[in-house]
Amino acid sequence: MPLTHIHNPAALLQSLKLPLFSSKVSAGFPSAADDFIERSLDLNEFLIKHPASTFFAWAQGESLRDIGIHDGDLLIVDRAAARSQGAVVVAAIDGELTCKILDVRHKKLLSANPDYPPIEVAGREDLLIEGVVVYSIRKHHRA
Amino acid sequence: MIALVDCNACYVSCEQVFRPDLRGKPVIVLSNNDGCIIARSKEARALDIPDLAPYFKLKPLLQKHKVKVFSANFRLYGDISNQVMENLRLFSPSVEQYSIDEMFLSLDHMPGDMNEYALKIKNTLWRHVRMPVGVGIAPSKTLSKLANHAAKKIKNNNVAVLDTAEKWQWLQKRLPVNKVWGIGSKLTRRLEGIGIRSAYELAQADPKWVRRFTSVNVEKTIEELNGQRCIELEEMPEPKKEIFVTRSFAHKIEKLEDLLRHVSRYAVAAAEKLRAQDSYCQTLYVFAHTSRFHENYYANSLVVQLPYPTSDSRTLISFARLAIKQIYRKGCKFNKCGVGLLDLRERRFYQSDLFRPEQSCKSEALMTALDRINYRYGRDTVTIGAEGLTGRWTMKQHRLSPSYTSSWRDLPVVR
Structure with a gap:
């Protein structure tokens, strides 16, 4: 993740000081405050435990309505996360990416909407769990 | 021991990461400007689609077999490659990224069965990134390259460990000398001129004698083919000279x-x-x-x-x-x-x-x-003004895949 974020590029350009000499000289004492500066909160760090196995996806449709995943939500999907009972997963079914709830005990993929029936996992070669939805992000301010 | 891990048909596999429907299908990737074919899936290779062939010449064949064609999406490949490399770093404290799709890993002092470790690497890369890889493990870099080559030929396994002279000699006898790492077409001709045709013949030749006709690098290659490590991992790659x-x-x-x-x-x-x-x-x-x-x-x-x-x-x-x-x-x-x-x-x-x-x-x-x-x-x-205002790379990319990893608009959609 990038650590150097420029929040206001225009300000940065304006604040460039013209040096007396054209080569850089480092002199003087560093500010004592530098030691106490902590990084600001980084949402990536909070939401993504395994950057090397995580991807983002958009949710489409209402098949997981009753667990609070709605059309247009942003999904954070970790391929490395544990596939435990009840985990919300992204599965490839017949070549299509689908979001379901994993029912390990009954070998089923469940929806959270009565309109979508469960899918039997047993014996289906065309079915593969791609990853686990670790967070879903929903925009509430519809401006 | 040293492992060489490389991605199978890297660019094609990258295109398949977010397209499960294309896994196991004939897929190819074209070079810049949709010029020629630079990557083919196993299934496309089985259709006798030649590597580096001009795209326009093969259009009828590709259409006939319903081959899925992509323009090169290097941004996507770069992002997937970074994930692959990050995952590989978990398996060794000392690594050398050799190219966009290859990495050497030092497995010195690593306890346990090397074959199992290789399988673990392979399975992790598939699970964490959906990247199929081949793993070759051997005492030297040159031998690990050979092991990797052999791994590709082993069906549904893609893992090979050459830990005894018997094993690598068996392989060397079956490979022409140009399959050896660092032996290009020019050196191949020169070596054939002095009667060296197979990797085995090179390995058995007197290094000092071969050096007279080639270079000190070939002398090192011979040592490496015999399990002596002469080429170390370059953990910090040298900056490019041009x-x-x-x-x-x-x-x-x-x-x-x-x-x-x-x-x-x-x-x-x-x-x-x-x-x-x-x-x-x-x-x-x-x-x-x-x-x-x-x-x-x-x-x-x-x-x-x-x-x-x-x-x-x-x-x-x-x-x-x-x-x-x-x-x-x-x-x-x-x-x-x-x-x-x-x-x-x-x-x-x-x-x-x-x-x-x-x-x-x-x-x-x-x-x-x-x-x-x-x-x-x-x-x-x-x-900068001189660059002009229209897009930087105005090139033909008629079959570009979405920017799954670099544009919010293009993220994969999950139903």
């Missing part, structure tokens, strides 16, 4: 102003790469040519000695423009041009000299700001 940005044009160019715009863009792209590796360049190389297959073929190039070592896009642009003006000839239909930065040196080793001009501090700061803005807000947020 940087080239060249493109074939989608449409032939006759006007000087168009050529100037292109050469400016290439100079900027090269300068970005130069700054990314924190180097200065002292010599600039500019070339342009018309198509070899048409009448009045014209090609020319110029080498420009820069007044001082620089990484400033503006300086490089102005000299590249001067050069291309010299090269330009009226009436010629140019189909390719390029910019090369030569004679590079690392900035940290640069010594300033009071009596010679040098790149100003202002330049450094401006270029740093430019790079940061373009990194944070996307390529081409801030450009």
